[in-house]
Amino acid sequence: MVSTTFTNLSDEKQTKIRKALLKEFTDQPLATAQVAPIVKTAGIARGAFYKYFDDLTDAYKYLYGVAMRDIHSDVNNEVGTEFDPQFYLDQVEAFIKGARDSQYLGLIKMHLMKNESLISQGSIDPNTVSSREWATMILSHEAIKQIMIEPQNESVVMKKFSETLNLLAGKGNA
Template identity: 30%
Template sequence: MPKQTFLNLNPAKQEKIAKILLDEFSANSLLDANVNRIVKAAGIARGSFYTYFEDLDDAYRYSLGQVMKSIHGSLAATNPYQATINFIETVQDNPYYNFLSNYYVVDEAILEAHHREQNGLDVAQAQADVPKWLAEVAVHHLIRQYFMAPAEKEQILQLLAALNEWQTNEA
């Protein structure tokens, strides 16, 4: 997450940097993103970047958080399966499509590997609410599958519809 110096910037400068980060991570995977392009586009010194963020991964996590907050805020549905159906049906028109594609195809694996090295698997969280955990795993997998193979959209939507019906019948 950003450092306090970033949070203390005036809102216009924060927004400008956030947009530049989003543009960089939409055009490039985390493996190909470049601090030099970011600081040049933002008109800031390289050292300033590091007063705002620990490193490129930190800046990426900030952008990811902003994107996910926006997406999750717009997904109003009674259950995760219907929300995912709605998301997949409209994602091609989403302004974050390229960012999300990079995330699900490349960046997520990088972040997950780093997270597991630090934290391991959270078994207690999964055991606390197994149906919720299963739903999260299923919808996440199917969203990733969509970005990996968009031609499978109809099959993915059919599976989500079946999961939605199953959940409705279980309730």
């Protein structure tokens, strides 16, 4: 977990460190990332890195969390009471646009291709949502993943995603 020592740094210093983390984690999968390039790029001592973060995984989780908060800040997360396929289509489109327009595009692609399985991220508890909502969340994530990794397939993936959402809403045929 990022330390209070880090959060008490000036905004300028935090930004410099985040940029160094972004460069390393965009260029290297977490499994091969190293502290040395980060501290060199950030202009900090190796010991300082370990005062700010427990290890590389901690630094990665911190940065990925920042990226998700930044991208999701423009996404409407208010789920209505009725199942609305268009809401989920809009959510996925907004996330993809936000990711593409952000400095985090390379990080997100690396995460989806190489790092996702290495990072424990609270999965969706199927006991807390309906089967339809659970399936929609899983499908949304997979649609985003396929589009981010292979953008040339976006229209096909979004069409399939739309058709599947309509099936879940009882509005279509298989």
